[in-house]
Each structure stands twice: as C-alpha cells, then as structure tokens.
Amino acid sequence: MDWLLFGAVLAFAVYTAYRVNDVLVYHWDWSRVAGFIVRRDNKTGHWFANILLLGLFSTLRLAWWGTVLACIIGLIMGACRASPNLTLRIISRVYVELIRNIPAVVFIFVFYFFVSTQLFPLIGLNSRTVNVPWTDNAIFRALFGPPGLLTNFLSGLICLAMFEGAYITEIVRAGIQSVPKGQWEAARAIGLSRFNIQRDVILPQAVRKILPPLAGQFITLIKDSSIVSLISIQELTYMGNEVANSTARVFETWIIVGVMYFAICYTFAVVFGRLESMARRSHR
Amino acid sequence: MSDDNETQGPILSMEGVGKWYGNFCALHDVNLMVELGEKVVVCGPSGSGKSTMIRCINRLEEHQAGTIRVAGHTLSANTKRIERVRRDVGMVFQQFNLFPHMTVLQNLMLGPVRNRGVSRAEAKSLAMHYLERVHIADQAAKYPPQLSGGQQQRVAIARALCMQPKLMLFDEPTSALDPEMISGVLGVMEELALAGMTMICVTHEMAFARRVADRMIFMDRGEIIESAPPAKFFSAPESERAQLFLSQILSH
Ligand SMILES: Nc1ncnc2c1ncn2[C@@H]1O[C@H](COP(=O)(O)OP(=O)(O)OP(=O)(O)O)[C@@H](O)[C@H]1O
Ligand SMILES: [Mg+2]
Numbered sequence: 001m002d003w004l005l006f007g008a009v010l011a012f013a014v015y016t017a018y019r020v021n022d023v024l025v026y027h028w029d030w031s032r033v034a035g036f037i038v039r040r041d042n043k044t045g046h047w048f049a050n051i052l053l054l055g056l057f058s059t060l061r062l063a064w065w066g067t068v069l070a071c072i073i074g075l076i077m078g079a080c081r082a083s084p085n086l087t088l089r090i091i092s093r094v095y096v097e098l099i100r101n102i103p104a105v106v107f108i109f110v111f112y113f114f115v116s117t118q119l120f121p122l123i124g125l126n127s128r129t130v131n132v133p134w135t136d137n138a139i140f141r142a143l144f145g146p147p148g149l150l151t152n153f154l155s156g157l158i159c160l161a162m163f164e165g166a167y168i169t170e171i172v173r174a175g176i177q178s179v180p181k182g183q184w185e186a187a188r189a190i191g192l193s194r195f196n197i198q199r200d201v202i203l204p205q206a207v208r209k210i211l212p213p214l215a216g217q218f219i220t221l222i223k224d225s226s227i228v229s230l231i232s233i234q235e236l237t238y239m240g241n242e243v244a245n246s247t248a249r250v251f252e253t254w255i256i257v258g259v260m261y262f263a264i265c266y267t268f269a270v271v272f273g274r275l276e277s278m279a280r281r282s283h284r
Numbered sequence: 285m286s287d288d289n290e291t292q293g294p295i296l297s298m299e300g301v302g303k304w305y306g307n308f309c310a311l312h313d314v315n316l317m318v319e320l321g322e323k324v325v326v327c328g329p330s331g332s333g334k335s336t337m338i339r340c341i342n343r344l345e346e347h348q349a350g351t352i353r354v355a356g357h358t359l360s361a362n363t364k365r366i367e368r369v370r371r372d373v374g375m376v377f378q379q380f381n382l383f384p385h386m387t388v389l390q391n392l393m394l395g396p397v398r399n400r401g402v403s404r405a406e407a408k409s410l411a412m413h414y415l416e417r418v419h420i421a422d423q424a425a426k427y428p429p430q431l432s433g434g435q436q437q438r439v440a441i442a443r444a445l446c447m448q449p450k451l452m453l454f455d456e457p458t459s460a461l462d463p464e465m466i467s468g469v470l471g472v473m474e475e476l477a478l479a480g481m482t483m484i485c486v487t488h489e490m491a492f493a494r495r496v497a498d499r500m501i502f503m504d505r506g507e508i509i510e511s512a513p514p515a516k517f518f519s520a521p522e523s524e525r526a527q528l529f530l531s532q533i534l535s536h
Contacts, residue, residue, distance in 0.1 A: 185344055186381035186440075190395030190447055191370035200394060204385045 026251065033252040036243045055239030056260050058145055058153070062235055063222040065144075066160040070221065071214070073165030078172025079198070092169060099166035104227050108159045112231040115155045125151060149234060156225075156233030164221045171213045175206035211279075215272035219265050226261075236260060295320045295355055295451050295482050296341060302349030303336060303506075310336045311347065312506045318484060320450070323477050325493040325514070326486045328503035329529060334486045337503070338453045341484070342373040355450050371399055374444030378456040380436040382428035388415070388439050389424045392446045399447065407446070414442040418472050434465030438472055445476075452476070454485040488533060494518065502526045 039050045049057070080092035099107060145153050179202050187197040229238035240257035244250045296318040303311040310333050318324055326334050339345040340352060343359055343366050352359040355372040383391050392411035396402040402410070415421040418438040420431075428436055437457055444452060454473065458466045470492050477483060477496045487493065493500060493514055500517040502510040502525075510517065510526045521527050 180381075182377060182379050182381035183383065186375075186377065186383070186443075188344060189342055189370060189373075189375040189377075190443065191367045191399035192395070193367060193398075196398045200398065201383055205383075208385070 028252065029249055030252050032247050033243060033249050033256055036239075036247075036253075037256070051239045052236070052243060052256065052260070055234065055236035056264075058234055058239075059222065059225055059236040060264065061143070061145055061153070062157055062160060062225045062228070062233070063218065065157050066164060066221050066225065067218050069157065069161035070164040070168050070217075073161060074168025074172050077165065077169040078176060081169060081173040082176040096166045096169050099163060104163055104224065105230060107163060108227055108231060111159050111162060112155055115158050116151070119158075120151060120155065125154070152233055156228040156231065156235070159231070160221065160225055160228055163227075164217065164224065167217055167220075168214065171210055171217060172206070174213075175210035176202060178209045179205045212272075212276055215268075215276070218272075219268050222265055222268070223261065293353075293356075294318055295322075296484070297353045298337075298341075298350065299352075300350035301337075301340065301347045301352060303333075303340065303345065303347045310506050311340070314350070314506075314508055316501070316508065316511075318451070318482065321480050321482055323483045323496050323498045324485065324501055325497040325499075326484065326501045326503060327488060327490075327493070327529070327533075328509075332503040333506040334503055335455050336506075338375075338455055338484055338486060341451075341453060342370050342375055344375075367399060371447055372450045374447055374449035374452045376437070376440050376444055376452070376454045376457045378459050380428070380433070380440045380460070382436055382440055382443070384428050387425055387427055388420075388431075391428065391439060392443050395443065395447050410446055410448075411442070414445045415439075417445070417475070418442045419468075432465060433461045434468045437461065437465075437469045441469075441472055441476070451482045451484070454483065454487065456486050456488070458487065458489060490518070490534060502529065504529075 033052075036050045037052045038047050040047050077092040077095055080088040081096070083089060140147070144150060183201055183205065184197060187201040192200065225235060226237035229235060229241065232238065236257060240253055244253040247253065294317045296316065298314050298316040301311055301314040302309070314333075314337060316324075316337075326338070328334055336345055340347045340359075341354060346361075347359070354369055357365060357369045357372075359366070359369065382388075383394070386394070389408065389411055392414065393404065393407040396407040396410055397404060412421060412424065415424055418441055420435055420438055420442075423431060423435060423439070428439065431439065441457075457473070458469050461469065466489070470489060473483070473485070474492070474496055483496075485493075485496075497514045500510070500512055500514050501508055502517070502521070502523070504525050509523050510521060512522070517526070518530065521530055
C-alpha cells in the first residue's frame with residue numbers, strides 16, 4: 001500500500017515536471033553551471049574546485065565556527081537566564097528578546113555595520129594585518145578560508161553567531177531548568193558550592209537534554225547562514241548569486257545550490273539521528 | 285571562629301524561629317533544642333510546616349525571625365560558612381534526589397571530595413564502608429535509576445552519612461516507597477539510631493517512632509504544639525489537635 005502510494009506520487013511528479021518542461025520551453029543547460037562547481041585547468045589538466053564548491057566550503061566553515069561561537073554565547077547567556085541574579089537575568093533576557101523580535105536581515109545589517117566599521121578597526125584588524133606568515137598555510141586555510149577574506153569571513157561569522165546564540169541561549173535555559181529542584185537541594189545539602197553544583201550536578205544532566213535540540217539548531221544555522229550573503233560574505237548563496245548573474249542560468253544555478261544545501265543538511269540530520277539513538281541505547 | 289565551641293550545649297537550638305512566604309506564616313515562634321545523641325520524631329498534619337522547619341536547619345530555606353544554632357554555628361546570610369555547616373548536617377529527602385548521571389559510588393564520593401577535600405581513594409573506602417552499613421555494597425557500580433526505591437533511599441542515607449554528619453535530618457523518608465520497601469529503610473534508620481546518631485525525623489511511621497524516638501514533636505499551622513516522650517505522647521496527648529491527629533493516623 002505504501003509503495004503504491006509512493007509510486008503514484010512519483011508518477012505524478014514526473015508527469016508534472018514533464019508538462020512544465022513542455023509548456024515553459026526552457027532550455028536546460030547544466031554544463032555551464034557545472035563548470036562553476038569544479039573546473040579543469042586546461043594547461044595542467046588538474047581539476048580544481050570552482051566558486052560554487054568554494055562557497056559550499058565557506059558555508060560549512062561558517063556553520064562549524066558559528067555553532068562553536070554560538071554555543072559559547074548560548075552557554076553563558078543561558079546560565080545567566082537561569083541564574084538567581086536579577087542583573088544577569090535582565091541582560092540575557094534583553095539579548096534574547098532583541099534578537100527574537102527583530103528580523104534576522106535587519107539585525108545582520110545593523111550588526112554588520114557595527115562589526116566592520118567599529119569593532120574591527122578598534123582592534124586593528126584589516127586585510128593587511130591578517131596577511132602575516134602564520135595565516136598562510138594549508139591548515140589555516142582549511143579552518144578559516146583564504147587569509148585575504150578573513151575579515152569578511154569573521155564579520156559574517158560574528159553576526160551569525162550573535163544571531164544563533166539567542167536561540168541556543170533558550171535551549172540551554174530550558175536544559176538547565178529541566179533539572180529537577182531536588183537535584184539542587186540534594187547537592188546543597190551535601191555542602192557543595194554554587195560552582196560545584198553547576199559543574200558536577202546540573203550541567204551534566206542539562207547537557208543530555210540540550211544535545212538533541214542543539215543538533216537541530218546546527219542544521220538551522222547552516223540554512224540561516226545564507227542570510228549573510230546579503231552582507232557580501234562569500235558563502236554558498238552569495239556565490240550562487242554570482243553564478244546566476246554571470247551565466248543567466250538562474251534555474252540551474254539555484255537548483256544546484258538547493259541540492260547542495262539539502263545534501264549537507266540532510267546528511268547531518270541523519271548522522272545526528274543515528275548518534276542520538278546510539279546514545280539512547282548505550283544510556284542504560 | 286568564636287562561636288565554634290562545638291563541645292558544649294545542644295547540637296541544635298532554635299529560638300523564636302519564624303518564616304513567612306509572602307503573607308503566609310509557615311513557621312511561628314518555633315523553639316527546639318536537640319542534644320547530641322537525641323532522636324526526635326516530628327509529626328503533624330499536611331502543611332503544618334514540618335518540612336519547612338527541618339529545611340531551615342540546613343538552610344535550604346532561610347528563616348526570617350529568631351536564631352538557629354547548629355553544631356556551634358549561628359545560621360545567617362553568611363554563605364561561606366553555610367557549606368561548613370552543611371558538612372555537619374546530613375539530609376534525606378522524600379524523593380531520594382540521587383544524582384542520576386553518577387554511579388552509586390560517585391554519588392557517595394562527591395560530597396567528601398568536594399566539600400571536605402578528602403582524597404578520592406579515601407572517599408571511596410568511606411563510601412564502601414557506608415554502603416555496607418546500609419546493606420547494598422553490591423550495588424556500588426550501578427546507576428540510581430537501576431535500583432528499587434528502597435535501595436535508592438538507602439543510597440541516599442549512605443550519601444548523607446559519608447559527610448560524617450553530627451546531625452541527620454529525614455523528611456518523610458518512606459512516604460514515596462512501596463509498602464514492601466519501607467521496613468528495609470526503617471531498619472537502616474533504626475540501626476543508625478542504635479549507633480548513637482542524632483536524628484530529627486519527619487515521619488508518619490508511628491511504630492517506628494515508638495521504638496526509636498526519645499521525644500515526639502507535634503506541629504500544626506507552623507507551630508510546635510506539643511513536645512513529649514513517646515510513651516506520654518501516644519497515651520495521653522495534651523492538646524486537642526494532637527488527639528485528633530493521632531486518632532486519625534492510628535485508625536489507619
Ligand atoms: N515555596 C513556598 N512558597 C509558598 N508557600 C510554601 C512554600 N513552601 C511551603 N509553603 C507552604 O508552607 C506550609 C508548610 O509547608 P511544609 O512543606 O513545611 O508542610 P509539611 O508539614 O511538610 O506538609 P507535608 O506533610 O504535606 O509535607 C504549607 O502550607 C505550604 O503550602
Ligand atoms: Mg513535608
């Protein structure tokens with residue numbers, strides 16, 4: 001029955017695609033766009049990654065460092081949110097509410113302006129200062145991309161992390177507050193200090209609650225990272241835009257970009273799902 | 285510390301202790317002295333302030349009036365000393381409150397290692413010693429959710445004992461247990477009493493109270509209404525409220 005239904009849906013989809021193709025008389029031309037994924041150097045005969053693939057790597061770097069940074073922000077702010085100290089609670093509350101109630105694009109425009117015109121000059125970071133020897137090696141490139149684009153990458157990263165940090169803050173708060181009150185009381189009753197209670201009793205239990213939604217947030221962050229293309233961060237969406245404009249193959253370009261996003265997000269979703277069920281099985 | 289004369293006087297003295305939740309008075313003018321080695325059983329109707337009173341003793345709740353002195357320390361907002369005070373006061377909860385992410389052994393070692401700075405090896409032998417005293421040394425490597433309620437509560441007792449407290453507080457330790465588990469936990473508590481531990485125990489197990497208590501405390505509406513040896517308390521309670529309470533609980 002399931003297979004029958006699946007077959008019917010598939011047949012309908014193929015038919016629709018066929019009809020659309022007929023009606024639109026659109027001439028598909030994948031080869032030009034494919035050249036922007038990988039290209040062969042005519043002189044040496046080597047294959048090398050072209051801008052779409054470079055954009056994809058850049059997106060993955062953004063997602064990875066964005067998650068690391070957003071987790072740090074989220075852990076600190078989340079602990080503040082669940083803290084008994086009123087000042088800390090207000091600061092973290094303001095941060096979360098500001099970001100949740102302003103459109104991401106608006107926040108990123110404002111914050112980008114702040115980072116790139118105020119923050120970086122203040123700490124003396126510009127494209128010349130990052131061109132020092134230790135930035136010019138394979139490991140650095142793999143982790144942060146080309147040194148020449150480092151300020152570009154960093155400003156996108158900081159915007160994204162600030163933005164996602166608010167959501168992780170809420171995840172962390174929910175995790176901490178999911179630990180029953182009795183755990184605090186038992187820990188206080190055996191004379192643990194506030195710090196030890198957090199580290200030995202509350203956080204280990206909160207982390208187990210936090211990890212699954214955090215994995216989901218990581219995937220959301222990959223998708224949200226396309227927003228920073230608006231401030232000219234050269235990640236996948238930005239590169240897609242470049243390719244679409246220069247080749248005029250709009251459909252092909254964006255379909256390929258979409259497939260790339262889908263492939264990485266879905267891969268991570270499957271991997272996290274596996275890890276989660278493995279963790280659940282090993283945990284008694 | 286000037287007020288550290290732990291050898292003299294009662295282990296616990298509460299004088300004129302009062303506590304409010306907003307406008308609601310949870311404790312009113314509570315006076316209680318407990319000598320070293322004494323076993324006190326506290327009873328009273330639900331909501332009478334029994335939990336509130338014993339939670340004030342290790343400052344899980346803060347009292348707002350009167351003074352509480354425990355093992356020579358006066359309880360106040362001075363937080364540094366509160367961890368020192370809690371070292372001397374063990375507590376066992378109705379819901380066990382074991383740490384589910386740690387093994388039984390780790391549960392027991394945490395307090396001594398963190399609060400008393402005991403070495404891990406020493407904490408481990410201490411833990412095994414007390415696990416034997418509560419008769420579940422064979423469960424040391426398990427996680428609390430793998431144990432029965434009765435076993436969990438005995439682990440919780442051992443965890444409190446590992447701090448080598450001078451005073452043990454029990455807040456309805458058998459109320460969350462299945463009937464067949466209760467006697468095991470009460471047995472452990474009785475052994476503890478025989479070994480000379482000072483205990484304040486909130487419980488409705490009146491048979492246990494008769495056997496173990498040196499003194500019965502009856503509370504109602506945040507006040508101590510009656511304080512008497514069990515023989516007198518059970519045969520001839522003075523107040524009407526205690527009579528009513530006893531007739532209800534003993535007819536069960
Ligand atoms: N955090 C709180 N906020 C407001 N009121 C509280 C709080 N904790 C306790 N109370 C109130 O204080 C009173 C005494 O509570 P307490 O838990 O000490 O009673 P108890 O004698 O232990 O009752 P039980 O036998 O049900 O455990 C109750 O009326 C309760 O509603
Ligand atoms: Mg109670």
